[in-house]
Amino acid sequence: MCAAAIPDIIIGRLPLYLRALSKMATEDKEITSSQELGARLGISSAQIRKDLSQFGEFGKQGTGYNIVFLIDQLRRILHVNQIWDVALIGAGDLGKAIANYGGFLNRGFQIVAVYDNDPHKVGQPAGKYIVRATRNIVDEIITKKIRVAMLAVPASEAQGIADQLVKAGIRAILCYAPTSLKVPEDVRIQYIDPVLHLQRMTYYMP
Amino acid sequence: MCAAAIPDIIIGRLPLYLRALSKMATEDKEITSSQELGARLGISSAQIRKDLSQFGEFGKQGTGYNIVFLIDQLRRILHVNQIWDVALIGAGDLGKAIANYGGFLNRGFQIVAVYDNDPHKVGQPAGKYIVRATRNIVDEIITKKIRVAMLAVPASEAQGIADQLVKAGIRAILCYAPTSLKVPEDVRIQYIDPVLHLQRMTYYMP
DNA sequence: TAGATTGTTAATCGATTAACAATC
DNA sequence: TAGATTGTTAATCGATTAACAATC
Incomplete structure (x- = not known):
């Protein structure tokens, strides 16, 4: 019952x-x-x-x-009477903006690692983080017991990274890539695509 | 009928x-x-x-x-068989990331002006744009006949800017500030707040 | 007490789905 | 023709709202 x-x-x-x-x-x-x-x-x-x-x-x-x-x-x-560790994947303009955003902590989240697969970005700073190589992401997320991820990579790479995140035990993905991903049904996923919102509004505009 | x-x-x-x-x-x-x-x-x-x-x-x-x-x-x-001119307000990290994003044009939108009220930012580049002073925003939007705006300013400033946008004839606002705005009912508004999505997912996580 | 607002029920409203005739 | 898929109807399902007794 x-x-x-x-x-x-x-x-x-x-x-x-x-x-x-x-x-x-x-x-x-x-x-x-x-x-x-x-x-x-x-x-x-x-x-x-x-x-x-x-x-x-x-x-x-x-x-x-x-x-x-x-x-x-x-x-x-909502289980935000605790702070959730979050992995951020993608250190482009958007990823850096997310890494710099100060509004996560007092609402239950903190970024603890930033990943990118561009060798020119790995080792460089993104906000207060040093960008890490995506190559090692599965092991590192497992070790750090991270369960929430934000995905700010190009749409073409999103599914491949998502597969790795799932393998690493991530249970919630916030996807900024403008594409629909396939994940197991016990993994939560949410999407942010500004253009979807814009198009939803222009429908009503002559 | x-x-x-x-x-x-x-x-x-x-x-x-x-x-x-x-x-x-x-x-x-x-x-x-x-x-x-x-x-x-x-x-x-x-x-x-x-x-x-x-x-x-x-x-x-x-x-x-x-x-x-x-x-x-x-x-x-959806009326995206045309390109809509868009004003972007806010040239912080997020605003700059939006200004640099290449995915708008082929989905029906192009940013045509970027505004900020920080004197240190006005006149500086944000992507391929030069940041303009928010002080003049109403007249400029009217002159340019812009009807769509993206709002990437701190929550504390969002309502004030939104009021000006409405006055300038903006009909659709995409708001990145984590706050609910009051606009006339004939103005469309959509919100993006990543934390809302994250909290919606952690509810399901033990 | 009088006034206000909750928590909840039942009614209404709207969205989704199942199913299938039409037809390519 | 046989197989497949649409467009649409009716049934189901779920969400919202109106209303009010309970009660602070």
């Missing part, structure tokens, strides 16, 4: 709630309501209450939600 | 189809089927046929879809 799995579409909204609540916390707000949170995000208050109620009773009738408490709960639910 | 609007969730898949078909074209394939396309994307063949049938009858029974023809149709539907 096991509880029904929570729909992934709900899971997808929780990080959004967490982000908005974290911003409220920086504004020194203590309490919020499903209505206020929904207004900020463009989501109905009913949906927010329904989503949160999947995981517990976090609010108080007549009052709303304590922001710090709800942040703690969401971080726990 | 007007035809029912096509659901946005369908519009969101069309760029994905276009991307996969374009890849097939580079592989010198001429024909594909809803089944093959679906297998590549992890989408059911029924859904692909249903989605496409919203816009016309693009396939042949017994045969499938001509790839080049279907690419043409999708480009027409």
